Amino acid sequence: MPVPATQPDGLPSRLTRTLLSPWSRLALLAVLLSSAATTMLLYEPQRVLTHGWSPQAAGGTAVALFGAAYGLCTAAFVPRPVLNVAAGVLFGAQAGTFSATAGTVIGAGIAFGLGRMLGQDALRTLLRGRWLSAADRQLSRRGFRSMLVIRLLPGVPFAASNYGAAVSRMSWPAFLSATALGSVPNTAAYVIAGSSAAKPTSPVFLASFGFIALSGLAGGVVAWRKRAHLKGGASGTEARPAVPPEACSTAASEPVSHH
Helix, strand or coil, X not given: CCCCCCCXXXXXXXXXXXXXXXXXXXXXXXXXXXXXXXXXXXXXXXXXXXXXXXXXXXXXXXXHHHHHHHHHHHHCCCCHHHHHHHHHHHHHHXXXXXXXHHHHHHHHHHHHHHHHHHHHHHHHHHCCCHHHHHHHHHHHHCHHHHHHHXXXXXXXXXXXXXXXXXXXXXXXXXXXXXXXXXXXHHHHHHHHHHXXXXXXXXXXXXXXXXXXXXXXXXXXXXXXXXXXXXXXXXXXXXXXXXXXXXXXXXXXXXXXXXX
16 A cells, blocks of 8 residues: 655645744744833823822722732833832832732733743743853752842842743742742832822831832842852853962872883
8 A cells, every 4th residue: 555645834834833933932022022112101001000090999909900900011111119109109008018019920920921932942042151051050940049139139120030030941930939029128118118208208208218228239239249150150160279389299209100
């Protein structure tokens, strides 16, 4: 019985493979991020939360809706400090911190998912630089601890850390749990500052503002030291103990035995 010849792939199959290829998905991610950035610049969606939110909105439903909108806005590159202050103005310190933290996790999860599905396969082939390779190893091997430190540093761009973690091999639980825990201190400081903004000379406002300033300074110092550590780890050179001159002269003076 003759074996039928293998039919060549048709146009639909080739088109499907092209659309699902890593570089096509990366292009789609670039289009989505560009659209989100353009939307933020043109329409300023944060104004819906800072000015368009009804002051009478309260209760668990309003807190949940604000958290969901917060997550979508951060995925569209809206600065988190603006949203944190708005959460404090609208809901006070406790409810505002809860809503802003939940929104932070939602926004980080959206960015992490988009980066993992659309960009990881293509971008991992570009991790050839020393610093990039060192950062990838750090995030992949010590995901929770590394992301926790990143979230505690207020100067690290939120979107960059999300997509950087997505390109690495960090797990979802490590990423989300570290984001939830590490974002609380600075988020709470901004929310408390927003809740007490009507009294800028109050001890609560001054304390929260002082915490923001000190954490920013500490974050800069830690980031600089971490940069030096990554640079040293990426170079692949380790300090070796120096060999005393006496040992070299002794080894040189010993006769070589021939067997």
